[in-house]
Amino acid sequence: MAVDKNMPILIVDDYKTMLRIIRNLLKQLGFDNVDEASDGSSALQRLRDKPFGLVISDWNMEPMTGLQLLKEVRADAKLKHIPFIMVTAESKTENVIAAKEAGVTNYIVKPFNAETLKQKMVAVFGNF
Template sequence: MAVDKNLNVLIVDDYKTMLRIVRNLLKQLGFNNVDEATDGSMALQMLRVGNYGLIISDWNMEPMTGLQLLREVRADAKLKDIPFIMVTAESKSENVIAAKQAGVSNYIVKPFNAETLKAKMVSVIGEF
C-alpha cells in the first residue's frame, strides 16, 4: 500500500536555507504538510503537540542536537515509533554508529540529492 503523502513531516535544521531546500525537495516529491524547527528542543515541543509521520533532522544544532532529539523521541512512549532520518555533514563511522545505537531509521550525508532523499524516505515509510 502506497504511503499517504498527506502525512505530516517535521524538518529540523538550524540553517534556515537548509530547511528551505528540504521543504522544496519534499514538495517536489509530493509532500506538502511540512513543519520546520530550528533545533532539537523546539522540535520536541512540536512533536509533543502535533501528529507527525516522519522526522528529518540535522545533527549539529544548539542547544539540543539531532542526536539528543533522537534519544528523546525514542524514549517517549508517544513518539518512539516515528521514523527518524538524520541528515548531516557528520560522516565519521562513529557518528553513524552512535545514531544507529540511538535508534535512527536512516542516515543521509550532506551534500545529498533528491534521489537519495527519496530512497531513504521510501526505506523508512514505504513506497510513494
C-alpha cells in the same frame, strides 16, 4: 500499502537555508505537509503538540543536537514509533553507529539530492 503523501513531516535544522532546501525537495517528491523547527527543543515541543509521520533532522545543532533529539524521541513512549531520518555533514563511522544505537531510522549525508532523499523515504515507507 501506499504512503500517505499528506502525512505531516517535521524538518529540524538551525540553518534556515537548509530547511528551505529540504522543504522544496520534499515538495518535489509530493510531500507538501511540512512543518519546521530550528532547534531540538522546539522540535520536541512540536512533536508533543501534534502527530507527525516523519522527522528529518540535522545533527549539528545547539544546544540540543540531532542525536539528543533522537534519544529524547526514542525515550518518549508517545513519540518513539516516529521514523527519524538524520541529515548531517558528519559521516564518521562512530557517528553513524551512535545514531543507529540511538534508534535512527535512516541517515543522509550532506550534500544530498532529491533522489537520495527519495531512496531513504522509500526505505522507510516503501515505494511511493
